[in-house]
Amino acid sequence: MKPDITNKLPEECISYILSFTSPIDVCRSKLVSPVFRSAADSDTIWGKFLPPDCYDIISNSSSSSNQLVASMSKTQLYFHLCNNPVVIDNGTMVNSFGLDKATGKKCYMLAARRLSIAWSNTPNYWRWRHLPESRFSEVAELRQVWWLDVKGTIETKILSPKTTYVAYLVYKFATPRYGFEKKPVDLHVELEQSDAGRTFRVFLDPSENIPQFSRERGDGWMEVKLGEFFNEHGDDGKAICSLREVDNYIPKKGLIVEGIDIRPKDIR
Template sequence: MAESKNDHMVYAKDLKITWSRDRRYWRWVKDTENSYVAELLNVCWLKVSGKLENANLSPGTQYEVVLVAKMKTRAYGFDDPVNFKVTYPGGTNDRPINLEVEFKDSKDQWKDIKLGEFEASANQGDIEFLLYKYGGKWKSGLVIKGVAVRPKS
């Protein structure tokens, strides 16, 4: 993704991914753009979080938050929705996302999954995001490039 002045990408290496340093659960793979992506090998407790400083955004602009990811052909455990929460100065957006449905016709292809939107304000504070599913089925096959925060088109 080419970043303009108002586009921001929080790459996988800058996210907090529970158990990402344990090779039994996650694998770091070098991407074609000389960055690393996080490939989920096997977890039942999924927690990926990150943040972006509000000061990096243009006040009064409507932004969208998207997960840039792909799902491997042999992925499993995503038939139940995972949760996504975006917190920004003045509000919170929390909703379930069925990743199996989102990737149904686009396995092994990068895709932008819209997670929420907000209007940037002059208030100080961070934009925080959290993708999570605690317990339940074991999951595998999700590959995360990062989270993009960009002006809504």
């Protein structure tokens, strides 16, 4: 029988070695032995997986979130941000910040108030309301329009480099609703200083005879893919995400927009 070297190495040494792997590898290592299980919970590991500017980003969250974060170990903070994104509001933008559990890379959701929505300040067309199931204080509910134009922009420098990101529209429908089963909308993502990107044409509210492109999230909202982009070094300027339907005069009503979720592509 071969000797078990995990009983020979100090736990601190194992933690140091594991810190050069990935979050998902560290979680798998817990199955190796009790020593690995203990070493895998070390702040030495999870502190390295936190983004370098993590605490600076969180400093723009609410005071209660800041106090909660201050009481956490780095291991606790990592998993807290994976499961409970914090809302950031520095006066010029409102979004939420979290981490991808498998990679530790940054995730952001741009709140509806952060988006450019045509006629959103005209009460006859849109109204702003609070929904308890939303992470943000307000969402945008469509009262009625003929042309739909929603756009979100994020600076690539705040995202993780060398990462393929996917942008999703996060939405649901009010009652009554109409117009979205009759005409598809155009979904598009592009980098400001790159190619034109790819446009998808989908039905947000498909009938029984039309494929379902959206999916239900764990938080009760729906999401549909707007597109994806590769963030090389974070110096590509801005990623622009849009939803448009301006080709006809079919009235539309009942769409509720929570925001645009931008997170690393799942490659598992």
